[in-house]
Amino acid sequence: MLIRSGLSTSVALAAALAxxxxxxxxxxxxxxxxxxxxxxxxxxxxxxxPLPYNDAxxxxxxxxxxxxxxxxxxxxxxxLVQRFKMEKSQGREIxxxxxxxxxxxxxxxxxxxxxxxxxSLPHWNQRPAWAKxxxxxxxxxxxxxxxxxxxxxxxxxxxxPLTIKELAEPRWRGRVVxxxxxxxxxxxxxxxWIVERLGFGLRWLKALRxxxxxxxxxxxxxxxxxxxxRRAVALTRDTEARGAMVRGAPISFRVPxxxxxxxxxxxxxxxGAPHPNAARLFVDWLLSDEGRKALDGQNVGIAxxxxxxxxxxxxxxxxxxxxxPEETKNFIDRVVLALKx
Amino acid sequence: xxxxxxxxxxxxxxxxxxxxPAMRLAVGTLTGEDGVWTLMGWREVFALPxxxxxxxxxxxxxxVSAFSAVLFGGAAAFLIARCGLPAPGxxxxxxxxxxxxxxxxxxxxxxxxxxxxxxxxxVLAERLGVAWRLNVFSPSGMALVVMSxxxxxAFLFLEAAFARMDPALExxxxxxxxxxxxxxxxxxxxxxxxxxxGASLISFLAAAAAFGPQAVLGLPSxxxxxxxLLYARWxxxxxxxxxxxxxxxxxxxxxxxxxxxxxxxxxxxxxxSPRVDAQTWPLGPYARATALVGLVLMVIIGAILPAMALLxxxxxxxxxxVHAPASEVWSRLNMDAWITVACDPQWRRAFAHSLGMxxxxxxxxxxxxxxxxxxxxxxxxxxxxxxxxxxxxxLGWSATALAVAISAAFGASPMRLGPPALMTLAYxxxxxxxxxxxxxxxxxxxxxxxxxxxxALGASPITAARVALWPAARPALAAAGAVVFCASFREIExxxxxxxxxxxxxxxxxxxxxxxxxxxxxxxxxxxGAVLAGLGTATILWAGSIDxxxxxxxx
Numbered sequence: 001m002l003i004r005s006g007l008s009t010s011v012a013l014a015a016a017l018a019x020x021x022x023x024x025x026x027x028x029x030x031x032x033x034x035x036x037x038x039x040x041x042x043x044x045x046x047x048x049x050p051l052p053y054n055d056a057x058x059x060x061x062x063x064x065x066x067x068x069x070x071x072x073x074x075x076x077x078x079x080l081v082q083r084f085k086m087e088k089s090q091g092r093e094i095x096x097x098x099x100x101x102x103x104x105x106x107x108x109x110x111x112x113x114x115x116x117x118x119x120s121l122p123h124w125n126q127r128p129a130w131a132k133x134x135x136x137x138x139x140x141x142x143x144x145x146x147x148x149x150x151x152x153x154x155x156x157x158x159x160x161p162l163t164i165k166e167l168a169e170p171r172w173r174g175r176v177v178x179x180x181x182x183x184x185x186x187x188x189x190x191x192x193w194i195v196e197r198l199g200f201g202l203r204w205l206k207a208l209r210x211x212x213x214x215x216x217x218x219x220x221x222x223x224x225x226x227x228x229x230r231r232a233v234a235l236t237r238d239t240e241a242r243g244a245m246v247r248g249a250p251i252s253f254r255v256p257x258x259x260x261x262x263x264x265x266x267x268x269x270x271x272g273a274p275h276p277n278a279a280r281l282f283v284d285w286l287l288s289d290e291g292r293k294a295l296d297g298q299n300v301g302i303a304x305x306x307x308x309x310x311x312x313x314x315x316x317x318x319x320x321x322x323x324x325p326e327e328t329k330n331f332i333d334r335v336v337l338a339l340k341x
Numbered sequence: 342x343x344x345x346x347x348x349x350x351x352x353x354x355x356x357x358x359x360x361x362p363a364m365r366l367a368v369g370t371l372t373g374e375d376g377v378w379t380l381m382g383w384r385e386v387f388a389l390p391x392x393x394x395x396x397x398x399x400x401x402x403x404x405v406s407a408f409s410a411v412l413f414g415g416a417a418a419f420l421i422a423r424c425g426l427p428a429p430g431x432x433x434x435x436x437x438x439x440x441x442x443x444x445x446x447x448x449x450x451x452x453x454x455x456x457x458x459x460x461x462x463x464v465l466a467e468r469l470g471v472a473w474r475l476n477v478f479s480p481s482g483m484a485l486v487v488m489s490x491x492x493x494x495a496f497l498f499l500e501a502a503f504a505r506m507d508p509a510l511e512x513x514x515x516x517x518x519x520x521x522x523x524x525x526x527x528x529x530x531x532x533x534x535x536x537x538x539g540a541s542l543i544s545f546l547a548a549a550a551a552f553g554p555q556a557v558l559g560l561p562s563x564x565x566x567x568x569x570l571l572y573a574r575w576x577x578x579x580x581x582x583x584x585x586x587x588x589x590x591x592x593x594x595x596x597x598x599x600x601x602x603x604x605x606x607x608x609x610x611x612x613x614s615p616r617v618d619a620q621t622w623p624l625g626p627y628a629r630a631t632a633l634v635g636l637v638l639m640v641i642i643g644a645i646l647p648a649m650a651l652l653x654x655x656x657x658x659x660x661x662x663v664h665a666p667a668s669e670v671w672s673r674l675n676m677d678a679w680i681t682v683a684c685d686p687q688w689r690r691a692f693a694h695s696l697g698m699x700x701x702x703x704x705x706x707x708x709x710x711x712x713x714x715x716x717x718x719x720x721x722x723x724x725x726x727x728x729x730x731x732x733x734x735x736l737g738w739s740a741t742a743l744a745v746a747i748s749a750a751f752g753a754s755p756m757r758l759g760p761p762a763l764m765t766l767a768y769x770x771x772x773x774x775x776x777x778x779x780x781x782x783x784x785x786x787x788x789x790x791x792x793x794x795x796x797a798l799g800a801s802p803i804t805a806a807r808v809a810l811w812p813a814a815r816p817a818l819a820a821a822g823a824v825v826f827c828a829s830f831r832e833i834e835x836x837x838x839x840x841x842x843x844x845x846x847x848x849x850x851x852x853x854x855x856x857x858x859x860x861x862x863x864x865x866x867x868x869x870g871a872v873l874a875g876l877g878t879a880t881i882l883w884a885g886s887i888d889x890x891x892x893x894x895x896x
Contacts, residue, residue, distance in 0.1 A: 050858070089582070153664060188578075220859070230452075341390075
């Protein structure tokens with residue numbers, strides 16, 4: 001079987017040609033027409049980060065539209081953004097849908113004309129304004145709370161961390177794992193929140209470094225480190241913490257006393273998507289109330305419905321439209337210098 | 342024209358494989374996002390605060406790891422090749438076995454073993470009441486892992502060189518009354534100097550470019566090296582593309598700048614003669630026991646411990662604590678991860694793709710390497726030095742930097758090759774020096790008379806090479822091909838950047854599983870991959886020995 005597949009691989013090497021782009025059906029086409037066109041597309045390729053939530057998205061969508069397989073390409077948020085940028089700049093179209101925790105990349109993608117408009121999709125209006133790009137190129141299909149997560153075997157009752165600030169204290173020395181700012185998309189808004197919004201400054205990051213913090217490429221790695229007992233505490237998202245608990249890890253988590261940050265997870269359709277109909281069907285389902293209800297059971301973040309939901313949550317969230325790449329670059333460079341030298 | 346055709350084809354291949362990516366990368370270092378010429382990329386690279394530290398760390402890490410690898414690998418090679426220890430094949434297999442694992446996987450295995458809090462060895466030490474702890478997330482931990490990655494190739498190279506040493510001089514010195522120490526210092530080591538020098542340089546370059554341990558261990562603990570700095574810059578959304586290209590170009594240039602030393606080390610000559618396997622250094626019982634203990638320790642540290650850590654992790658349920666009582670661990674072990682990997686179409690596709698691409702890279706690199714070796718070794722060939730320089734240049738190249746160059750050269754317009762072609766090219770270019778050097782060693786040792794007679798009788802250069810060079814080069818090329826296959830099959834560094842949905846490779850999937858927290862699946866897949874790599878290597882070595890076996894049978 002493997003040898004036969006290997007031979008077919010070698011034959012395919014000779015061709016190695018890109019899949020031709022399918023024709024997109026009109027935006028106003030009925031749902032069943034779009035579904036048929038999506039089936040002809042043969043599914044879609046989704047650049048996404050390895051979240052338990054995303055596994056649920058794929059599962060639920062596949063239940064609803066079994067003829068349209070979603071092929072995730074899981075990687076770190078910043079890696080996905082860089083990969084997408086490189087492919088676009090080289091004129092290669094591989095991804096149909098792109099999502100990444102690095103939210104500020106999406107306004108840049110839109111400005112470069114790389115994203116297909118979403119505001120013509122039938123269910124665009126079923127999401128509140130705070131969960132959508134004002135220019136109609138992307139929307140936040142999920143959001144997650146930042147929480148303190150700890151291993152209940154290593155951290156006894158009454159000793160669990162209550163605040164983010166204490167993670168730089170000696171009692172947590174060598175026991176904390178945090179996001180690596182060079183590879184995790186969530187790291188950029190998270191460190192903005194800690195450094196700028198909570199006012200801890202870069203000095204706190206230096207103290208964290210001196211406290212022998214370990215940096216994880218992404219949340220899944222962080223969750224593995226804490227679940228297996230290699231580290232005791234992490235500052236992570238609720239989706240990973242819940243995912244670890246569901247899988248039987250001795251994990252507990254709580255919102256820090258400083259409050260919480262909502263990490264918005266955007267999704268967009270590549271303007272040159274090789275499978276445009278499948279991509280539109282997928283994103284429109286995510287926009288719809290039907291899609292949202294199917295994913296309600298994940299019980300993470302706040303429900304992305306209702307204009308007031310975000311304000312009522314009293315959480316802070318990063319506004320991706322408010323910064324430019326140069327400012328982001330300077331900020332990341334300062335954070336990397338403080339945390340990694 | 343007919344005579345010149347092979348030369349033109351070989352040189353064209355060289356320009357296409359090495360010159361074109363290097364040129365595209367060089368252009369990329371000077372091109373801004375809007376297409377205008379700029380030096381911004383270089384300015385950004387040299388303004389990086391981490392650059393001096395990364396360069397120093399890389400130099401230190403590569404020096405320490407290479408020195409240790411040559412010291413231990415050389416000692417093991419000498420003991421096995423010259424001292425008549427029992428079961429040499431077993432020791433060779435045990436010491437070379439880590440080559441079946443990707444460097445990132447070996448590094449991950451060492452995290453499972455020697456993480457300061459939850460490493461299995463540390464948990465064991467804690468239970469035994471030992472206060473001392475290993476910490477793999479440290480410069481010395483990283484050096485240990487890099488050393489264990491570069492030791493197998495250094496050992497294989499030195500073992501082959503020691504086995505080819507003519508014992509006549511040593512025997513003469515002994516007859517003249519020289520003691521063992523004098524013979525070792527005045528005869529054996531000077532004669533082994535080219536091989537030791539070559540092995541040191543190869544190990545240094547391999548250690549400097551060893552992305553796997555540097556990423557898995559260096560990035561989480563803030564230990565910058567040049568390859569992991571490049572990877573971090575590549576990942577960094579805000580990094581200017583020209584600065585990524587500039588850093589990659591800097592790495593390739595530094596690697597290539599060490600290469601002339603390699604040519605001067607007369608590495609090819611060390612492997613040119615046939616194996617002698619002279620056991621001229623018999624050991625006494627005490628020395629023999631010490632040597633065997635040393636070899637056992639090396640095999641345990643290099644291969645058995647990492648493999649056991651991966652096996653145990655693959656059987657351990659998610660969330661089962663490393664600190665849990667042993668009875669609980671044993672009662673809860675299961676095969677779920679193995680079943681997942683075996684049944685998951687994505688993993689099966691990844692294995693199949695990697696097998697196909699690795700075989701393709703092996704065949705192509707052997708063909709191109711031998712053609713270039715024949716060209717460079719021919720007396721009076723104009724530009725032979727340039728061929729030599731270009732064909733062995735990728736030896737010092739970081740795979741991450743190479744992937745950036747290949748993506749720019751072949752992934753962009755006008756070629757726009759797909760992921761499988763890009764990955765195969767990356768493997769082919771990265772590993773080209775090995776079959777080239779093996780080819781050069783064979784061609785240098787092959788009798789020229791047969792080729793000259795064939796040419797004088799009117800045979801074409803290709804026919805003459807097939808008749809005269811191919812039989813001589815086949816075993817060495819098979820050995821080099823086996824290493825190329827192995828390295829390509831489990832390659833991670835370039836594959837991570839070049840793989841795409843539907844075109845996963847085994848290495849890229851392993852790394853994705855590691856960073857995605859699926860350590861169990863990664864562990865199971867790595868062990869399956871090691872078995873497949875071993876089988877693939879064995880088939881190539883078998884194919885390389887067909888002529889010899891047929892000849893022996895005929896005799």
